[in-house]
Amino acid sequence: MxxxxxxxxxxxxxxxxxxxxxxxxxxxxxxxxxxxxDKTCITAIADLTGFGHAQVEGEIVKSYVTQGRRPILVVEVADESAVMQLKFFNFYYSQKIKMRAGLRIRAYGEVKHGMYGMEIIHPEFSLGEKQPALAKSxxxxxxxxxxxxxxxxxxxxxxxxxxxxxxxxxxxxxxxxxxxxxxxxxxxxxxxxxxxxxxxxxxxxxxxxQSHPAQQRLKIEEILAHFLAMHQARTAVQQSAAPELPINQQQNQLLLSQLPFELTAAQQRVVQEIQADMSRGFPMQRLVQGDVGSGKTVVAALAMQAGLVHGKQVVMMAPTEILAEQHLVTLKEYFKDKQVVFLSGKIKGKARVDVLAQIAGEADVIIGTHALFQPDVIYRDLALVIIDEQHRFGVHQRLMLKEKGQNNTTLPHSLIMTATPIPRTLAQIAYANLDVSVIDELPPNRKVINTVLLDNHKIQPLAERIRNACKNGEQAYWVCTLIEESEHMRAKAAQDTYEALQQQFPDLTVGLVHGRLKSDDKQAVMDAFKANEIQLLVATTVIEVGVDVPNASLMVIENAERLGLSQLHQLRGRVGRGNRQSHCVLVYQAPLSENAQVRLQTMRETNDGFIIAQKDLQLRGPGEILGTRQKGSMEFRFSDPEQDAQLFEQAKQMAAELLQANPEVCDQIIERWEKQAKTLAKV
Incomplete structure (x- = not known):
């Protein structure tokens, strides 16, 4: 209708x-x-407690405008029990005239404790002796x-x-x-x-x-629609064809023999799961979760190997240029006999035309950023799509890249990777259409990173710590954060810090990297840092993921209270990648909000990414953790994966039963709740 x-x-x-x-x-x-x-009743002014909404009614005793930089209209209201104030920061002259002493007023709003008793700021109100009837609901x-x-x-x-x-x-x-x-x-x-x-x-x-039975009734059907849509999407993809890419141990060994280390048992298990998926004739849909430093890139390379030995193309998309460039360096080492190309939004003109020609022709491994799914990018024979740090991309972006590999007969295999551990229950909900692998083991000899909190007024001893570490042959990061969302402002703050630290440490080589540097300059700085030609690297949060310098053992993060748990954990993971004892210093500016205190204390107490993810879920909610704020799937109108955990379990079980017993009802439930479910759940 x-x-x-x-x-x-x-x-x-x-x-x-x-x-x-x-x-x-x-x-x-x-x-x-x-x-x-609740406008069904009137609360006596004397019964107001503050920190909640209420509706009051009484007589205006007086009204006046305070003098000062920001005039405020104050209306004092009395009922039979007490007096309170209504305050208007934005008001019209006509409003001031209307608020005459002796008039009856009804007001609704959030009650707070003011300097002179209870007050409501900018209430809804109605004036006059004849007030409307109270709401019935x-x-x-x-x-x-x-x-x-x-x-x-x-x-x-x-x-x-x-x-x-x-x-x-x-x-x-x-x-x-x-x-x-x-x-x-x-x-x-x-x-x-x-x-x-x-x-x-x-x-x-x-x-x-949100716990009333009527609300629970609506939630359970919404959650059920989600699980049914995910199952439907998974089934649809499994009915599509994908290239069969079996790989034998000898072909695997081609790559393994180049590695200066042995895979952990967890890496071996996940590689076997991926390669088993790729040997089948329908598209792999697998999520690989691994904490910072668990070795996901090697796992991705071994997945690529399964495609490359069959002459197919493989692509890896990363959310930032610096991470994509790190992957480029690593994968060029692994695949020296293959044509590895790079594409990002900063590659323009003839250089871009040349890269596009290679992608359409002889390129084997393609690495890049969002540019990989632009309309003019045509792949020769794409068999595997790997998306790193998946939560940084919107759902439609991931889907567009996947569809690049679609031809008349087959879909490419999909591997999604994240170093942001997702609580198990949340992963089951968000990725019900994916198989989930977890690399739950760090390489041997990794030492736990020691994390300390430091008030920025007590920062002086830090200089000696940095100097001693660098004199012992170690390296350090100094991470600058800014609350502004401007890359220009971040770069300027990093530049100022860089100049100040150069003066403070004339005996050290200090480097600088930020998002506004040209790609070649950025890579040159990172190469110099990796080669230990730079001892102290000043950086913005562009180094959050992908940077691997085993000799770096000290990280300072200034204004750490401004960052979320996930970002702090990712940054900290840039140290502790060698066999030295590593340290992370979280410099904060007091006073701290309650949330900031919890975040910093959590970082000090644990290095476990899954514990950190669980705390992050409690503080921020599922939408931000999963990246669904960027127009994504799992936008529940009414349900909350943490608060309604029991309902999610019930809905999952009911979905399995309904699919068996009443499949036509399943379509109706999906249609009722999720118009876009069939599209979004393909990702």
Whole structure:
């Protein structure tokens, strides 16, 4: 049913609602509230506690504008129990005139402790003796976008609920009714009416923390849709053909014999899993998780070998130029007899034309950044796509590269790698369409990195520590961070630090690398650092992943409180790659927020990437960890992988049962919840 059937929604508004994924009346019904406001009662001013929302009503005692740099309209309101203040930082002259002493006012907002008692800043309010009737149910607050007001969404949702009550909208119950009864959950129709219009006596706390049975009922179906879509996508890919690329031990040994080390048992296990996948006639879909320094690049090279021995092309995409360049150096060493080419966005003009010709022709190994999936990049015979640090790419970017290898008969094999460990439960949810391998072992002789916290006012002893390390033949990083998202600002901050450290350490060779350096200059600095011609390297966070200098044993990260756990862990992983005892100094600026304290303390207490990932999940939520903020899959409208862990387990089990017993219902569940599921889950 078209949205324009609803009062107050014309075609222009309907077009705006499309940006919220609302294309028809049923979509409006499934546009669920983020939270609720309780306007069903009036709270006495004396009973206000602060740190929560409340609705008050009373008489204006006086109103005035404070004098100062930023004028504030203050309205003092009294009821029979006490007096409080309403404050308006942005106000109109007409608003000031209206707030006359003696007038009755009703106000709703977040109550805080002010200097003169309780206060609400910028409340919703209505003036006059005749106030509107109190709401009969909690007021829902919906996700909205520019040009769409909260009132419009509330009115539209109320109309759809009314249509549902009157039987104008038909919604089929798709979950087993016996199961719902056992779980104490209502049917779909009742659940939707409840969440849109919770009655006055509803359990507010359960609604606010998303644990009410009506909310649980909607969550379980949404999660179920996710698992079913992932299964459907996996099945579809397995029904596609892929080149069969078996590899024998002798061919494996060609590469293994070049390595100056032996693979760990974990690496050997994962390589066997990958090569077994690639020998089959349908596309590999495998995620390899490995903590910092666990040796994922070698595993990727052995996967490439399986393609190369059959004369196929293999491609590796990395999120940053510096990481892609590191892979280029390493893979050129491994594949000296193959044509290895590099493509990034900075390669222009004739140089780009030449690289594109090689990719379309004789190139064997292609390494690069986002540039690899541009329309003018044509591959000769692409059989394997490897995506490193997958969470840095949007879903559609990953899909575009994969489709580059698609021809009339086959799809390429896909290997996704991440050095950002993902908690097991989250990996099962996010990558239900992938096989997951974990490199859960570090190379032998790796020493645990010692991490210390240092207030930036006590930084002086650090200079001696750096000098001593470098005099002993070791090397150090000094990482500059900036809160601004400007590469220019980051480069300038690093330049200033570089000049200051050159003066402080005239006896040391200090280098500088940042994102604004030309590609060749960046590589020259990194080569000099690797060759120990540079003892102290000043860098921005461009060195976060991929940089491997075993002799570097000391890292200083300034303003460490500004970085997330995952980024701190990745940066720390640039040291401790040799057999020396390594140290990481996290320099912070006090006072620290509560979250920053937890992050830094976690870094000090553990080197285990999976423990760090679990803490990161608690602090930041799944969206950021998995990179789904960049238009990706797993954008749950209502569910939370950590909070609703039990529901995810139940949904996974139910998905398996429904696929066996009732496959046609599965399609209807997917259609109801995930319009893009079939596309997004291919990745």
């Amino acid at each position: 078209e949205l324009t059937r609803l009062k107050g929604i014309g075609q222009t508004t309907a077009d705006k609602l499309h940006t919220l994924g609302i294309d028809d009346v049923i979509d409006m019904l499934f546009h669920l509230p983020l939270r609720y406001e 909690l007021t829902p607050v919906y996700p909205k976008s520019e040009g769409i007001s909260q009132k419009l969404l509330q009115k539209a949702a109320a109309q759809t609920v009314q249509m549902l009550q009157q039987g104008e909208l038909a919604l089929r119950e798709l979950l087993p009714t016996e199961w719902l009864a056992q779980q104490g959950m209502p049917g779909l129709r009742e659940a939707l009416m409840f969440v849109h219009q919770p009655p006055a006596g509803a359990d507010v706390m359960k609604l606010l923390n």
